[in-house]
Amino acid sequence: MKQEYTITVYTENHIGLLVRIATIFSRRKINIESLNTSPSEAEGIHRFTIVIVETEEVVRKLARQIEKQVEVLKAYYNNNEEIIWQELALYKVPTAQIAEKVKVERLLREHGARAVVIRNDYVVFETVGHREETDRLVQVLAPYGLIEFVRSARVAIIKESRGFHEKLREFEQAEPMGELIENEFLNQQKEIFSM
């Protein structure tokens, strides 16, 4: 069954890695719904957050292809139940409309929007939330002359994760030793992907 999966990739900061990761999807004609790069909890380690809609089997194979890249330390994948996620959205609305129509003000308040910039000609609001929530606000604002709308990529925290610090120390060992278990996924395929 296809569903949303969030792939979290811990990487070195390397020019060209984005292309290598992107082509793993494009080569297989898989659309990336959302892609975010940011620093991670571990110093010097970058974190890609990629959202796709696919079956678990395909996602597992993609994660292994991603991990195969030299600069990738680890790729995890999770369904929506296993993560906490947010997206940020910005809405530019004509100031006149907001000033004149009480209803707009109420809508913005109901959707938890916060004013970021207020000018004579327009106001920029932001919301943070899931895609359905931001989409709903776009729909209700549309009749009131929404000038611009933009939504960020998803950022996500893995509920079960204990962070990457410990893992990074393992990776830094010159000769990984026997006790280190790398392909534990074989025991717990349902849980966080790991290899």
Added chain:
Amino acid sequence: MAIATATQVSNPLPQADIANITGSKALLEALIAEGVETIFGYPGGAIMPIYDALYDYHDQLKHILVRHEQGGIHAAQGFARSSGKVGVVFATSGPGATNLVTGLADAMIDSTPVVAITGQVYAHLLGTDAFQETDVINITSPVTKWNYQITDAAEIPAVLAKAFYIARSGRPGPVLIDITKNAQLQLFAYSGYQKCNHIRSYRPKPIIRKEYIEEAANLINAAEKPFVIFGQGVILGNAEKEFTNFIEKGGLPAAWTILGLSALPTDHPLNMGMLGMHGNYGPNVLTNDCDVLIAVGMRFDDRVTGRLDKYAKQAKVIHLDIDPSEIDKNVKATVGVWGDCKETLPLLTQLIESKSRTAWIQRFKDHDAEENKEVIFAELHPDTPVMTMGEVIRNLNEISGGDAIIVTDVGQHQMVTCRYARFNQSNSNITSGGLGTMGFALPAAIGAKFGAPERTVVAIIGDGGVQMTLQELGTILQTEVNVKILILNNHFLGMVRQWQQLFHDKRYSFVDIASPDYVKLAEAYGIAAASIESRDQLNDALSKMYHHDRSYLLEVNVGKENNVFPMVPQGCSVSEIRLK
């Protein structure tokens, strides 16, 4: 003593060892430190500083001037495959670099360790559409294991160390290093070369888990009809001995993919032959009859598996591979044994019971007898007036005794050669398997000879493929490298013609290919040559070619519309293999 002390005081740091050298020189020092002796390449504008530096290194680094960059990289591949070392190729920016792409893709899919060095325009010109500028990093990303652009000479030693480490470790593959011209010219403080043996984000070998070895051994011990299929992983892991011990102890019949060919001698009693589309009858049919299928260092290519949903469904599958992404990729493994088979096979061998399995092996022999009756005998001992490719290979076997390195191109001759050529030792079969690159054989054979100068190298090529990289005859002319070129000329693009005959109502669409006079052509390049058409000339002609003290080209005109059988038609299961 006083002087020494004074020196130490004035030089408290070991800066005496640090010299200012150019990036180009640092590159060549890196190659020497990595044990490189032979480079294939072609100069051009953006790589001129490296070639200038090379001028002073001619006694340490042998540079082979090819006639086209594609020839250069295929030669580097042939070198790597015959020697087991990393092949090195130089090319300039722009067209020089783009001409490498086919070879990089070929090396990627066939796991061949190659380091390609390309020149690039000055760093300040990057992205300006400068003369001979192409974005080679992005062009080659999908077809390299790793690539990197150097814009500062100080990066050269560490990046080259990484390049060689990545190319040869784990599952090997091609690495491309693009060096801007300013970095080649730039002087920097060089403090020596240090080999790389660890990159924190890169795991060349997965960690071996004993419990999976145990599970695999239990499956094998409980099996009535276990069947081993093996690929190039055995050769790349130098695990031929470990592999032989494994199958001998378990009494396990084994069949090979075309890249695994030569890992197990042809005569070995457990060698059951070739897998896949044009493989042997028994291995294909019994894949769908075995109860445990043990795949060693192979990746279940579609040409091996045929239709996947009808592939070995009855069997429990054990898959040994160094590349975790291969396990479960095409065929779901019951037990995935991650690791280098050089290490995993002995662990597995320890745990399996010693058995002979005569009755099971007899099943392979029975199928073999049928294939022999239906296909092989007529191919090797034809009573037709025209020669068959198979009889040419049979004659060659008698002359070589199985000791030659055989390089094949792509098509019918490749399948026939892989089916019938004899091999006594490993690293002897060089072919373009995964990518199916026509034009591969001639340059790869040149490289193979440089990689194994003590051995006889025979390139077996069709009349289509040979015309794709003919220009490399010039490389033979200039270097006087001793390569035997055996052209099996059926005056067709034979494999495509076979498919058109079988699946497209004999509508022969652009497969009728004319050839030049190969003898005259070879003579123009100073290469002795002959062309034969009748069977009574065959043995003498092959013998003359084989024992000639220099390069030799022999054209053998074979039957025009002969087909390669057996065959698993596309979309069919391996057990639906056709004998005719």
